[in-house]
Amino acid sequence: MGALIRQFYPSIIASGLQSFCRKMITPEPLMTKIESSDIHNKRPLTQSASNARNKKPKLKKYKTKKVDPTSPRGVLEFEIDELLGKIGLDREQIRNDVSAILNDVPKVNGPIAKAYHRIVNNVKILQSTSNGDGMALIDNPVEIEKKQLALIPFGLVGDVVNINVYKTHPYHVETDLLDVIEESPSRKDELITCKYFGKCSGCQFQFLSYNEQLELKRNTITNAYKYFAPRLVAEKVVQKVGLTFGSPLELGYRTKLTPHFDVPRRRTLESKPPLGFGQKGKQKWRKETLDCGGHSSILDIEECPIGTAVVNMGMRNERQKFEINYKNYKRGATILLRENTTLLDNSCSILEQLKDDSSKDMDGNISFLEVEDIRTGAKLAKTCVTNTRQVVREYVDGYTFRFSAGEFFQNNNAILPLVTKYVRDNLQIPNSEPGAPNYLVDAYCGSGLFSICSSKGVGKVIGVEISADSVSFAETNAKNNGVENCHFIVGKAEKLFESIDMPCDRTSVILDPPRKGCDELFLKQLAEYYPARIVYISCNVHSQARDVEYFIKETERGSRYKIESLRGFDFFPQTHHVESVCVMSRV
Numbered sequence: 001m002g003a004l005i006r007q008f009y010p011s012i013i014a015s016g017l018q019s020f021c022r023k024m025i026t027p028e029p030l031m032t033k034i035e036s037s038d039i040h041n042k043r044p045l046t047q048s049a050s051n052a053r054n055k056k057p058k059l060k061k062y063k064t065k066k067v068d069p070t071s072p073r074g075v076l077e078f079e080i081d082e083l084l085g086k087i088g089l090d091r092e093q094i095r096n097d098v099s100a101i102l103n104d105v106p107k108v109n110g111p112i113a114k115a116y117h118r119i120v121n122n123v124k125i126l127q128s129t130s131n132g133d134g135m136a137l138i139d140n141p142v143e144i145e146k147k148q149l150a151l152i153p154f155g156l157v158g159d160v161v162n163i164n165v166y167k168t169h170p171y172h173v174e175t176d177l178l179d180v181i182e183e184s185p186s187r188k189d190e191l192i193t194c195k196y197f198g199k200c201s202g203c204q205f206q207f208l209s210y211n212e213q214l215e216l217k218r219n220t221i222t223n224a225y226k227y228f229a230p231r232l233v234a235e236k237v238v239q240k241v242g243l244t245f246g247s248p249l250e251l252g253y254r255t256k257l258t259p260h261f262d263v264p265r266r267r268t269l270e271s272k273p274p275l276g277f278g279q280k281g282k283q284k285w286r287k288e289t290l291d292c293g294g295h296s297s298i299l300d301i302e303e304c305p306i307g308t309a310v311v312n313m314g315m316r317n318e319r320q321k322f323e324i325n326y327k328n329y330k331r332g333a334t335i336l337l338r339e340n341t342t343l344l345d346n347s348c349s350i351l352e353q354l355k356d357d358s359s360k361d362m363d364g365n366i367s368f369l370e371v372e373d374i375r376t377g378a379k380l381a382k383t384c385v386t387n388t389r390q391v392v393r394e395y396v397d398g399y400t401f402r403f404s405a406g407e408f409f410q411n412n413n414a415i416l417p418l419v420t421k422y423v424r425d426n427l428q429i430p431n432s433e434p435g436a437p438n439y440l441v442d443a444y445c446g447s448g449l450f451s452i453c454s455s456k457g458v459g460k461v462i463g464v465e466i467s468a469d470s471v472s473f474a475e476t477n478a479k480n481n482g483v484e485n486c487h488f489i490v491g492k493a494e495k496l497f498e499s500i501d502m503p504c505d506r507t508s509v510i511l512d513p514p515r516k517g518c519d520e521l522f523l524k525q526l527a528e529y530y531p532a533r534i535v536y537i538s539c540n541v542h543s544q545a546r547d548v549e550y551f552i553k554e555t556e557r558g559s560r561y562k563i564e565s566l567r568g569f570d571f572f573p574q575t576h577h578v579e580s581v582c583v584m585s586r587v
């Protein structure tokens with residue numbers, strides 16, 4: 001890995017490999033910057049202007065854009081290096097002359113852009129990305145001694161496919177999948193449940209068995225540590241990643257969907273614009289569904305099989321309303337669809353107990369589903385909320401959580417009891433003095449999910465969270481659930497260390513930061529505090545791997561920790577996303 005980085009990012013070496021992953025990288029030019037010329041200047045020409053006129057027109061330049069290495073675009077750079085390493089090529093051998101393409105300079109047989117953007121047949125897919133795309137090598141159409149690295153959506157390792165190359169970057173090209181000529185043994189199209197699959201950008205894995213999906217996600221975690229925690233991997237601090245925990249529901253699990261629509265600027269809408277989810281390129285491989293959802297960048301989608309039943313009822317209602325009132329919109333918007341659960345009181349009618357501002361059908365009736373809680377036998381009503389400020393409720397592990405519909409809350413209720421139990425079990429401090437209480441710190445605590453679900457038998461829990469709104473919900477949630485040992489602080493995670501008064505030997509810490517991961521300052525202070533155990537949950541395993549390596553290798557007491565286990569949870573079946581849980585304990 002070090003050698004690869006050295007080869008392609010020589011400037012990084014000067015500043016040290018260990019700090020590389022924390023820096024922004026500029027993997028390649030991403031945007032075109034067109035330089036203006038004075039060609040349309042009608043004023044009399046001065047000498048200098050006349051000289052300027054005789055100059056050759058300036059070449060168009062790329063404007064480089066900084067990319068977070070742990071973002072999908074940043075991770076792709078590591079994946080490109082990995083594939084090149086396997087087949088023994090270096091970056092120069094796949095480099096595209098983007099400047100020539102941008103300026104469409106004549107090369108070989110005419111302007112170059114046309115030669116680059118073309119159909120290529122019989123392409124064998126060699127590797128997958130963590131985003132669920134296939135990667136393959138194709139010939140460079142202009143510089144025949146070179147190759148190109150193609151990213152192929154919905155391509156599986158072992159497939160042989162026909163593709164359309166439509167966009168060129170310095171070290172890869174973007175393509176659309178046109179046909180699958182030979183199928184990978186993993187490809188099982190009969191499993192596809194959604195007519196938009198293969199066009200919609202939401203799901204990548206519907207054609208894989210669930211076990212294969214879980215295995216790919218385990219591989220994503222393994223690779224993330226290889227790319228972002230190379231020293232821990234080399235020193236075998238990272239052991240084998242455990243099997244990914246599956247979601248009890250593989251479809252109908254998502255408690256929140258956000259369909260959206262666009263309104264072209266300065267135009268009145270003549271007809272209803274598509275309302276749904278983004279289209280992934282211009283894929284053509286699923287012939288039977290080519291026209292489904294239309295051909296705009298947003299697909300018109302009336303049902304989403306990964307959404308819960310009541311969220312789909314809400315989607316139907318809101319689409320019907322949109323059909324009538326779309327002309328009132330001056331710009332595009334996103335519609336929030338969030339499931340809300342009401343614990344029913346058998347002594348009064350269901351409708352009396354439901355919030356009036358839940359999504360209604362065209363007759364003005366609230367759409368709801370009555371269900372039974374399998375664990376307690378309690379009767380529940382599910383409704384769909386569209387107002388971001390409305391307070392919604394969820395039941396997890398016998399606790400009730402209230403939060404604003406627009407604020408963060410986990411989106412797969414079915415998997416939450418598995419996750420909260422796993423977290424709770426792994427927070428336990430072994431061999432603690434009999435009778436002495438243990439303590440818990442919940443950094444990035446949101447509305448208190450992990451604090452409250454892990455509070456039993458613990459002396460005290462301190463949660464810290466940047467959103468004052470979420471902290472106020474965390475406090476009410478603790479109170480409403482009769483939990484008295486939880487205290488919540490508003491502020492950045494590191495604020496916690498100002499008020500922590502629990503003995504570190506008997507304290508466990510849970511970390512659940514946003515996608516960008518933790519700040520170095522926080523990780524340094526965490527190591528200084530020196531808790532007995534740490535459970536780090538992350539929706540971006542790449543920033544998690546970077547943080548874990550920083551914590552163990554760069555902080556003063558980090559080397560006194562080991563990784564006890566590393567496992568994924570599949571919060572989002574049918575998609576490439578994986579939630580990773582890393583448990584660390586003192587050596």
Ligand SMILES: C[S@@+](CC[C@H](N)C(=O)[O-])C[C@H]1O[C@@H](n2cnc3c(N)ncnc32)[C@H](O)[C@@H]1O
Nearest residue numbers: 408444445446449465466467492493512513514
């Ligand atoms: C992935 S969510 C986890 C929330 C909670 N653990 C849960 O499961 O519901 C991350 C949370 O971190 C909060 N957050 C973001 N940056 C933060 C920071 N620097 N310090 C503390 N909290 C932060 C966000 O507001 C969000 O609630």
